[in-house]
Amino acid sequence: MSQPREQVIVITGARKGIGRFLAEHYLGNGHHVAGCSRKDSDLSHDRYTHYCLDVADETAAQQMFSDIAEKQGRLDVLVNNAGIASMNHVLLTSTSKAKEIMETNFIGTFVMCREAARLMKKNRFGRIVNLASVATPLKLEGEAVYAASKAAVISFTQVVAKELAAFGITVNAVGPTPIETDLIKSVPKEKLDQLIGLQAIKRTGTFSDVANVVDFLIRPESEFITGQVIFLGGV
């Protein structure tokens, strides 16, 4: 199915970091962007709408997608970027923190995928990109719960890709290396250097590195690519 040049794109966790960059990137390319985050955003643009919600709150998510359906009539792309991390030794990690990480990173991705796909299905076209992490394949010590939550996102991506293929919806994931964002601000420098040392290409990632992969995965021409996980930096 041919798609209009202006796509309708939902980006979770759009207030700052990678999500904010992607929102501005796609607005700059002429698309309509709906972003969400728990707190309000100062991003102002005539093609941008912000929704204050928790990605794991299914009622709030349903309201957001109903509103998008009403205003835009369709949804082309979902980027599940919202995520939280907490570096800690497993012996010192509380159950409540573990649940919080799983709620946002996995349940949030699940809820958003399900609701987005219900809308995308009507047009028999959709592109979903989930944010994974190199923490999973690198099996990073101190990030057991975070890595496990992203492992769940990877498995989910690969299975859901099969379940949604019949509806013209592709589901892929991009796994960034460390990027200078709030997510890693509490990680000690020597730990980061050690981590970057495990990559084939030894530098921190940039927002543009992530946008480049997302651009590729959401192109209408990428209709034959689904269930894939692309890790950055040669991990």
Add this chain to the structure above:
Amino acid sequence: MADRERILQAVYRAVDELNKQLPKGVAVNKSPDAVLYGKTGKLESIDVVTLIMEVEDQIKAEFGTSITIADDRAMSRENSPFLTVGSLSDYVAELLN
């Protein structure tokens, strides 16, 4: 209109939506006896997924209530609620009540 009739009409609207997406020559009749799934059913499992989703949407539009049709309760029944349009409507009525 009684709730029962409103439910049936909502299921019929879902059937209309499903039929638009089915291959030529395959369609579900708008009748309580119409077979959906099982040995004599014409639908693929993915079509049943579509129908259930459409029914959930139509019920929400008609009654303002979100229901989840395909839960453990539905799956573990001796007589599947997904066999006919009528059994599906009955099950939706149960959920709404």
